[in-house]
Amino acid sequence: MKVSQAELVISAVSPKQYPQDALPEVALAGRSNVGKSSFINKMIGRKGLARTSSQPGKTQTLNFYDINQTFRFVDVPGYGYARVSKTARAEWGKMIEHYLLNRDNVRVLFLLMDFRHEPTELDKAMKDFADEAQIPYAIILTKVDKIKKSQWNKHLSMYKKALDLPTVDALFPFSAETGYGAQDIWDVIEAQIED
Numbered sequence: 001m002k003v004s005q006a007e008l009v010i011s012a013v014s015p016k017q018y019p020q021d022a023l024p025e026v027a028l029a030g031r032s033n034v035g036k037s038s039f040i041n042k043m044i045g046r047k048g049l050a051r052t053s054s055q056p057g058k059t060q061t062l063n064f065y066d067i068n069q070t071f072r073f074v075d076v077p078g079y080g081y082a083r084v085s086k087t088a089r090a091e092w093g094k095m096i097e098h099y100l101l102n103r104d105n106v107r108v109l110f111l112l113m114d115f116r117h118e119p120t121e122l123d124k125a126m127k128d129f130a131d132e133a134q135i136p137y138a139i140i141l142t143k144v145d146k147i148k149k150s151q152w153n154k155h156l157s158m159y160k161k162a163l164d165l166p167t168v169d170a171l172f173p174f175s176a177e178t179g180y181g182a183q184d185i186w187d188v189i190e191a192q193i194e195d
Contacts, residue, residue, distance in 0.1 A: 001186050005068050006044040011061035013095065018103065019064055024071045024193040025105040029096065029126055030112030032078030035142040038176035039112060040065060040073050043185065050075065062099055071193045074099070074106075079122050101133055107192040108136045110185075115141035115155055115173060119162045127163050138170055138188050139163070145175040 012018050028036050037050035044067060063075040076096045100106060109130050113123050130137040139159070147155060156168045165171070172188070174181035 001068070001190060003044045003046075003067060005066070006046055006049055007066050008049065009064045009066045009072070011063050013061050015098065015102070018062070018099075019066075019072070023066070023069075023105060024107045025064075025074050025103065026071060026189055026192070027074045027076060027100060027106050027109045028112060029076050029109060030078060030140075030142075031114070031120065031122065034078065034112045034114050035176055036075050036078065036112055039110075039140065039142060039174065040075065042176040042179055043073075043182055062095065071107075071189070072105075076100075079126070097129075100129075100135060106135065108138065108188065110140050111137055112140045112142050113159070115144045115159075116146050118158060124163060136192065138172055138185070140181075140185065141171055141173045142176065144173040144180060145177045 009019055010017060028039065030036055040050035041047060044065075049065065050063070060077050062077075065073040065075070067073060076099065079093075079096075100109065111123070111126055111130065113119050119127075127137070127139070141155075141159065144152070152173065156171055156173075159165070159171055160168050172181055172185055174185060
């Protein structure tokens with residue numbers, strides 16, 4: 001997909017602030033420092049639309065990005081960041097859960113995980129949540145440029161086993177540095193938003 005228009009529409013904390021239309025949405029969930037903002041910026045070919053921060057846990061709202069007026073990326077608050085109070089984390093959890101379970105616009109959930117490390121307990125919990133809620137998902141493995149290509153199969157097997165996946169078909173290696181994997185991910189997005 002060629003992106004000619006991309007903008008942050010709103011940073012929302014409650015459903016009444018969500019855009020009130022039927023545009024399909026691709027939700028992005030992942031740990032605080034997994035690279036969601038870098039993912040968005042690389043996918044749309046813009047350097048600074050999604051703010052990247054040296055402080056993990058910065059996103060505390062649902063950020064709705066309008067892409068070509070055909071669909072939205074929705075960046076949900078990163079999970080698992082320790083410097084945030086338990087109460088704030090619980091609030092985010094409720095906000096994310098409510099959005100994913102009740103928003104008809106959501107077509108697919110991208111679970112972003114760091115390819116360099118085994119999935120965390122929170123990564124596994126998000127995947128289980130998507131399974132239970134029957135939300136279609138794909139797992140985007142970020143930072144693949146940091147791992148030697150000869151090690152990729154080992155890491156893919158590690159993910160398949162840790163997440164109890166039947167195949168590696170739901171795993172999409174991606175690099176925000178080189179753009180590796182972007183086309184495969186666009187194919188997933190286009191298939192989901194055309195339904």
